[in-house]
Amino acid sequence: MYIFAAETTQTIQTMKTLKMLPYGWKRIGRVLLVLCVLLFAVCFQAVSQEFFWSKYVADAFGAGWASTLIVLLFCIAVVLMAFSQEREEDERISVIRQQALVRTVILYVAVVFLCAISNLVLYRLFDSRETLAHIMIIRRFFTTLSAFMLYYLLIFKVSLWSENKKLRDEE
Amino acid sequence: MKNNIRVERARVRMSQQDLAERTDVTRQTIAAIEQGRFNPSTVLALKIARIFGLSVEQLFELEEKDWNR
Numbered sequence: 001m002y003i004f005a006a007e008t009t010q011t012i013q014t015m016k017t018l019k020m021l022p023y024g025w026k027r028i029g030r031v032l033l034v035l036c037v038l039l040f041a042v043c044f045q046a047v048s049q050e051f052f053w054s055k056y057v058a059d060a061f062g063a064g065w066a067s068t069l070i071v072l073l074f075c076i077a078v079v080l081m082a083f084s085q086e087r088e089e090d091e092r093i094s095v096i097r098q099q100a101l102v103r104t105v106i107l108y109v110a111v112v113f114l115c116a117i118s119n120l121v122l123y124r125l126f127d128s129r130e131t132l133a134h135i136m137i138i139r140r141f142f143t144t145l146s147a148f149m150l151y152y153l154l155i156f157k158v159s160l161w162s163e164n165k166k167l168r169d170e171e
Numbered sequence: 172m173k174n175n176i177r178v179e180r181a182r183v184r185m186s187q188q189d190l191a192e193r194t195d196v197t198r199q200t201i202a203a204i205e206q207g208r209f210n211p212s213t214v215l216a217l218k219i220a221r222i223f224g225l226s227v228e229q230l231f232e233l234e235e236k237d238w239n240r
Contacts, residue, residue, distance in 0.1 A: 090196040092209050167202045 018094050021084040029080030036073035043070070071146075078149040086160075096163060100156035107151050112143050173232045177205045179223045194218045 043066055086093055118139065126132050141147055180190060187205075191198040194215060203209035204219075211219070220227045 088197045090200050091212055091215060092196070092200040092203055095209070163203070163208070164199055166208070167199050167206070 023085050025080045026084035029077045032077035040070050075146050082149045096159050100159050103155050104152040108148050
């Protein structure tokens, strides 16, 4: 009887919400994202505006550690934000989360498809191989796993905001 | 799916927040259920019904369109 009761409780907890990181991890993710954006801005400014310390930043980019650090920080920040609970998580938010994930997969497939066929247009628009290479590098970001997480975060936040707004409007 | 949660809440003079706290969900979730925007899980439906001292079928009712999905 006791074992049955314990199993029932476990089932209810599983049904209530998805297993996710506690809300506190979302804050850590936000801090990491801000750090990542700041680091990117500092490096970008340094390389483009020739400060006295630009040489060191350019060297760091050249050695790859600064760009690797930015990418790693971005990945960790986005993953922490995507897999953490909301301040008040319940089954309605879990449903919105799952719907957002389905929409993200559809959007991601569309983006991958568009990126693939964009080659046809890009080769006609740009003659310079250097410009094309830059566009290709930027375009590659939109099909990475980090971009997928970013799409998911945006879609989930917009869905949650719009659902809550509808509820407020109808009260 | 229709429900009588708003009516039952008014009958026992319970706010959405009170019901939300007793069922361990957010107030927005109770509002969404009342407005028919969200269908609760069986567990949550049973909890709400038990709080009002009713059966689930007294609180929730299937509509014609629910059969045509």
